[in-house]
Amino acid sequence: MNYEDILANLRNKIYHPVYFLMGEESYFIDQISEYIAQHVLTEAEKGFNQHVLYGKDTDVDTIITYARRFPMMANHQVVIVREAQNIKKIEDLEPYVKNPLKSTILVLSYKYKTLDKRKTFTKQVAKTGVLFESKKIYDNQLPAWINSYLKAHQYSIEPQASAMLAEYLGTDLSKVANELNKLIISLPGQTRITPDHIEKNIGISKDYNIFELQNALGERNILKSNQIINYFAANPNSNPFTRTVASLYFFFMKILTYHFLEDKSQNAVASALQVSPFFVRSYVSAAKQYPIRKVVEIISILREYDMKSKGWGNVSSDSGDLQKEMIYRILH
Structure with a gap:
């Protein structure tokens, strides 16, 4: 079952006796666990029937003891084990998992790790309950996730604004969701988020950001490229050199990929470059400016300056000077 399926079942009060939530992305694990904690039992029922344990402070025997209790004046009891990755010999839960108490909902939050899917314990969890692997999303998937999150809250976002957020917030979904929630609260009566909203409420400049730099370079606009890189040099904390180099590397790699595409229709290019169709024209334009x-x-220049930013072959230049020099070499 995927994340959406699990939440849909929970909303429909379709419960399973065991939820083993594992994987690198903590956001989905927290959301499922929190939904169960907030919605399965009423406030009156929680006092006797909801228990929260922590992996560092518990063991398998204690978990089984709690799980085998019957609910008091309720249809279910909920046992949530946070930080379950810290439990020693968690596979010893297998006898309980084979024959769980139907009235208990046991939730194990096993963050940043995964079980070996070849082992019998893992197979038994999948057979009896819900085995969910929460995977990290890739950078190129983040704008679509932002769009989906906002759509669920009856909001939409312009492609450039979505790309700005994805670039500057990274793939920590808890952090991204937190910023989106703050943005929603700050925009009462509005339903479409623009770059202006991002600049005003989150502090990312709509004129001096990595996407404007990419566009300026793609157009070979020397003046604008230098204005942006000078801004970056003057504000290194919000525009770290390593992030600039990495973003430009992927930008030019996509241009290189575009050169070799046989099908250069908009949808084919968007699929091959893994970008929104909205951004295809900027890559088409850049490819005209930069032959293979x-x-x-x-x-090669970007790789060189990435190494220089880490001290290789560079004794005196600061990051600001390196960025200006790098942009000059790209443009000339």
């Missing part, structure tokens, strides 16, 4: 040989040269 120049793109390969630029990728």
